[in-house]
Amino acid sequence: DIQLTQSPSFLSASVGDRVTITCRASQGISTSLAWYQQKPGKAPKFLIYVASTLQTGVPSRFSGSGSGTEFTLTISSLQPEDFATYYCQQLNSYPETFGPGTKVDIK
């Protein structure tokens, strides 16, 4: 099974900050990676697929990059509504594992 790790697991940031989250896969997955945002008590929201393509309606301050085993999610200028937990998910093979999550909190 493919394992995903995320770093950091927690980050404290201010509105306007640039934030980068890294997701690493235990083996190469090409660009078969998605990013989700989840707020407390809510279902996850799909942000990015095939590593770098924004889902329709997702603000352009979000971007994704990477291929193979290392991927990043960047928020160029953090907004109040972006404080949430972010998960990566690999879709290269079953089981479609999620990373452990990165919680973005207000500094």
Add this chain to the structure above:
Amino acid sequence: EVQLLESGGGLVQPGGSLRLSCAASGFTFSSYAMTWVRQAPGKGLEWVSGISAGGTRTYYADSVKGRFTISRDNSKNTLFLQMNSLTAGDTAVYYCAKRAGYSSSWPYDSWGQGTLVTVSS
């Protein structure tokens, strides 16, 4: 508008069984693969099981293999998860979700509100 409505959660004793349902509407259910994802209290997301659009291919996480069975009834636009031999480790909110596109490279773009399963004596 896509809607996914889970039901069937509740309190069950260790070793017991539950059957979750996910009623789908607003899209051609029979054209999309579906999945179950769970989230234990205060923990991260865990992919549990997936099923192809036609229902012929099923997939499971190692943690539930042999105990859980995913199925679907395309005539009734409903997804199921039969859960047997439940343990405290299965306590979680269970979400059903729809794949965003037809191929397996698409992630899950629509999610239900979740149903809570609590395994406790």
